[in-house]
Amino acid sequence: MTAHPLALLSASEIVETVDLVTTKGLVGDDTTFRRVAVDESDLAERRIEVWLYHRQSKRIDELVVSLTTGEVVSNLTVEGMRPQIGFAEIPRAMAVVKDDPRVAEAVARRGITDPQKLQIDPWPTGNMGLEHERGRRVARCIAFYREEDDDNGYARPIDGLMAFVDLDLMEVYRIDDIGPWPLAAETSNYSAGTVAARTDVAPLEITQPEGPSFTVTDGNHIHWQNWDVRVLLDHTEGLVLHSLAWTDDGRRRPIMRRASLAEMVVPYGEIRESQAFKNALDVGEIGLGRCVNSLRLGCDCLGDITYLDATWCFDDGTPVVVDQAICIHEEDFGIAWKHTDSHTGTSEVRRSRRLVISSIFTVGNYDYGLFWYLYVDGTIQMEIKLTGIVTTQSHAPGDDLSYAALVAPEVAAPIHQHLFCARFDMEVDGARNTAYRVDVEPDPPGGRNPHGNAFRAVATRLEREQQAIDVVDPSKARTWRVVNEGVTNRLGQPTGFKLLPADTSTLFPADSSRIAGRAGFATSNIWVTPTSGDERFPAGNHVTQSAPEGQGLPAWTEADRPLADTDITVWHTFGLTHSARPEDYPVMPVEYARCTWVPFGFFDCNPALDLPAPDHCH
Ligand code: CO
Numbered sequence: 156m157t158a159h160p161l162a163l164l165s166a167s168e169i170v171e172t173v174d175l176v177t178t179k180g181l182v183g184d185d186t187t188f189r190r191v192a193v194d195e196s197d198l199a200e201r202r203i204e205v206w207l208y209h210r211q212s213k214r215i216d217e218l219v220v221s222l223t224t225g226e227v228v229s230n231l232t233v234e235g236m237r238p239q240i241g242f243a244e245i246p247r248a249m250a251v252v253k254d255d256p257r258v259a260e261a262v263a264r265r266g267i268t269d270p271q272k273l274q275i276d277p278w279p280t281g282n283m284g285l286e287h288e289r290g291r292r293v294a295r296c297i298a299f300y301r302e303e304d305d306d307n308g309y310a311r312p313i314d315g316l317m318a319f320v321d322l323d324l325m326e327v328y329r330i331d332d333i334g335p336w337p338l339a340a341e342t343s344n345y346s347a348g349t350v351a352a353r354t355d356v357a358p359l360e361i362t363q364p365e366g367p368s369f370t371v372t373d374g375n376h377i378h379w380q381n382w383d384v385r386v387l388l389d390h391t392e393g394l395v396l397h398s399l400a401w402t403d404d405g406r407r408r409p410i411m412r413r414a415s416l417a418e419m420v421v422p423y424g425e426i427r428e429s430q431a432f433k434n435a436l437d438v439g440e441i442g443l444g445r446c447v448n449s450l451r452l453g454c455d456c457l458g459d460i461t462y463l464d465a466t467w468c469f470d471d472g473t474p475v476v477v478d479q480a481i482c483i484h485e486e487d488f489g490i491a492w493k494h495t496d497s498h499t500g501t502s503e504v505r506r507s508r509r510l511v512i513s514s515i516f517t518v519g520n521y522d523y524g525l526f527w528y529l530y531v532d533g534t535i536q537m538e539i540k541l542t543g544i545v546t547t548q549s550h551a552p553g554d555d556l557s558y559a560a561l562v563a564p565e566v567a568a569p570i571h572q573h574l575f576c577a578r579f580d581m582e583v584d585g586a587r588n589t590a591y592r593v594d595v596e597p598d599p600p601g602g603r604n605p606h607g608n609a610f611r612a613v614a615t616r617l618e619r620e621q622q623a624i625d626v627v628d629p630s631k632a633r634t635w636r637v638v639n640e641g642v643t644n645r646l647g648q649p650t651g652f653k654l655l656p657a658d659t660s661t662l663f664p665a666d667s668s669r670i671a672g673r674a675g676f677a678t679s680n681i682w683v684t685p686t687s688g689d690e691r692f693p694a695g696n697h698v699t700q701s702a703p704e705g706q707g708l709p710a711w712t713e714a715d716r717p718l719a720d721t722d723i724t725v726w727h728t729f730g731l732t733h734s735a736r737p738e739d740y741p742v743m744p745v746e747y748a749r750c751t752w753v754p755f756g757f758f759d760c761n762p763a764l765d766l767p768a769p770d771h772c773h
Pocket of ligand 1: 541545571572573733
């Protein structure tokens, strides 16, 4: 029996998928697997998406196979693009760099005698228009020094040294060294045992004596109060919500067909050549899903936790099972609502709580927590928790600190951004939705505004894609609303949800910069498109070393397609601009980036009125 079309991918299905494409003659000796994921385009059968990379021909095949029928559903050949760096390639690239005599010489100039004590980080080289990278698949490897194996590598950058590895040939084909800078002295370790722990932290335990109030059926179908949703772990996007709905008086009302973190970009603002190439697209270049952590109770998550395992496909087609990759639990969230009636002296108060669905992904020096929250009042929230270690560069006396901040003696962190692009395939009360931009505008004083106090919310119907491209504007209290014009609440208003955008900037690199051309999605905060199964990744399907030609959202929206009363997807780019503090070092306290959808006329009144009153509170 095949799995539900929206079930989590299993190890046996990966084996079955690999067998299927191998049997069909699509896999050669030089072929590796670069994306194996649930294809959600057809809910009648179980489909798996497979991206193959053929090293000899440098060709990518984008396949969809059906495990229900055992057939290849589609097969698209892509030329001239590069796949994600393979996970098998990363340790091999590290090894060839460590073993390279030119690297040994370069680090000897910095007083390092044993190159095996280097930490090598193979970075996506981006696309800086370098002639020597043309036609190659390149990891630009940078180095750090660990005196002891468990030292904090990022404390001692070997700045200026860059080893270019051709990943197809698996050889170092070029070394650039703009150093040396002196090696930083401090080890800046932070692990337990290296820092004296506080002794004034009393135990804090969360108990739910009757268990949590959610259930998980069919492996990944979560039911919690009025909500129900499927959760998937996508190879590329990480934690994905699917078929999110609220059941109202026995009627299941869809809200989002699919919600995901579709791409992100981390541009660095430092002009030093050893830093300026850093423009990570961590979702598409790396595959966030396969960076998922195995979570531990009481450490990553506290309380009555339900974990789901996740499985992803290694380069060679082997399934990798990550235990406890997805954490599901309930959290108390303070008060849901309250009023103290001064007339009677009585108080009505209800407790809020939220359902938390989360995973944590480690990409090199950074750790990203992806948290989805569902609330008792119909609110939906996406939150990214950013932690880990800031990328570091060496600092010598007299070095320019315009584009970097000192975080320790001889160590600086370049200014950078983390811009996340969330993709929301909306289906508020059905597939046909319409988006509005809502600005609050003051009326001119005089006339029917004699006191000059008048201001109003002005909703503009977004008829076409170009009109929808926009930025967050707190000066206009700007929000967006997605409504179903065919369904009304008891007041006759179309049912809808409102996007409360993040307080966020757009991409700071110049519009003419190569990264602005590669990550055009980040040059605006909001895009709306007619939903297309082919338009899932806002910087394109294959972003590794991609050309600065506006793949993805900028290209799709050139068609200026109509948006009203159709199946639409809202893309919201939000995040942080990170000018590092000393407090961000040697490991960064969690910083948060989030956006929120709240019901707007979706319900007839406060949907949390029916929360039970706590026994002892009235
Ligand atoms: Co940062």
